[in-house]
Amino acid sequence: MKPGHLGSTVSAVEAPPRFGPQNDACRPIHELLSLVGDKWTMQVVKHLGNGTMRFNELRRAIEGISQKMLTTTLRNLERDGFVTRTIYPTIPPRVDYRLTDLGYELLGPIKALAEWVSENRHRIDEARARFDGQQV
Amino acid sequence: MKPGHLGSTVSAVEAPPRFGPQNDACRPIHELLSLVGDKWTMQVVKHLGNGTMRFNELRRAIEGISQKMLTTTLRNLERDGFVTRTIYPTIPPRVDYRLTDLGYELLGPIKALAEWVSENRHRIDEARARFDGQQV
Numbered sequence: 001m002k003p004g005h006l007g008s009t010v011s012a013v014e015a016p017p018r019f020g021p022q023n024d025a026c027r028p029i030h031e032l033l034s035l036v037g038d039k040w041t042m043q044v045v046k047h048l049g050n051g052t053m054r055f056n057e058l059r060r061a062i063e064g065i066s067q068k069m070l071t072t073t074l075r076n077l078e079r080d081g082f083v084t085r086t087i088y089p090t091i092p093p094r095v096d097y098r099l100t101d102l103g104y105e106l107l108g109p110i111k112a113l114a115e116w117v118s119e120n121r122h123r124i125d126e127a128r129a130r131f132d133g134q135q136v
Numbered sequence: 137m138k139p140g141h142l143g144s145t146v147s148a149v150e151a152p153p154r155f156g157p158q159n160d161a162c163r164p165i166h167e168l169l170s171l172v173g174d175k176w177t178m179q180v181v182k183h184l185g186n187g188t189m190r191f192n193e194l195r196r197a198i199e200g201i202s203q204k205m206l207t208t209t210l211r212n213l214e215r216d217g218f219v220t221r222t223i224y225p226t227i228p229p230r231v232d233y234r235l236t237d238l239g240y241e242l243l244g245p246i247k248a249l250a251e252w253v254s255e256n257r258h259r260i261d262e263a264r265a266r267f268d269g270q271q272v
Contacts, residue, residue, distance in 0.1 A: 038174055038175065039174065079263070079267040080264055080267075081259060081262070081266075081267075102260075102263070105252070105256070106252065106256075108252070109249040109252045113245040113246065113248075116242065116244070116245045120238065120241070124217055124238075126217070127215070127238070128215050128217070131214065132215070
């Protein structure tokens with residue numbers, strides 16, 4: 001066996017390449033929804049829809065988000081092209097986050113989903129009370 | 137101290153009542169998005185949008201979902217009024233899941249979000265490749 005042969009085979013099977021063309025037809029829908037389909041991502045995008053914000057402003061605005069979770073969420077949004085981060089060389093450095101054009105486009109369907117839930121939450125609450133009543 | 141006093145106080149602080157009127161104005165947006173804003177919930181709703189399905193059909197259709205996660209997701213969807221579960225007294229019992237009217241209404245904004253991501257995934261991929269290239 002050639003040196004490194006097993007290692008190469010394993011990495012080829014377990015780790016798909018990070019670059020190169022994607023096979024769009026085979027990309028599973030859960031991977032697509034994972035990009036934007038979690039409550040923290042949707043909330044950050046919604047808040048930045050009102051304009052540029054700093055890290056601590058976002059953290060105060062989003063109830064329950066930890067510093068680590070906000071850092072991860074913002075980094076993923078930057079990586080996926082929805083958010084830009086601008087660092088100003090002040091002391092201490094100022095870091096602003098804002099939506100890109102792509103981010104503003106994503107805002108539309110996210111707002112629509114949030115508005116639907118907001119308009120229909122009394123129906124959800126009623127169903128939940130009925131369900132919990134049956135379980136007692 | 138009365139017997140059980142400490143226990144009652146602790147549970148009153150830590151566990152909000154499950155019934156009773158909700159203070160809608162104070163309901164935080166992240167709680168609303170939590171109801172529907174996760175990739176498993178959105179996928180189950182999307183699949184049931186095509187019609188009634190059994191548990192194992194759903195499990196096969198949704199790549200990567202565990203039995204436990206699908207059970208939890210379906211139970212929450214049933215509790216929130218989006219899905220009904222019908223048990224047929226056959227041997228073995230047959231259990232069908234289908235969307236309620238409320239579930240079909242939720243399908244609209246979820247499909248819109250999934251379609252936006254699907255149509256724009258090449259832009260997300262391009263941004264991601266650019267970002268990863270800068271990090272090397």
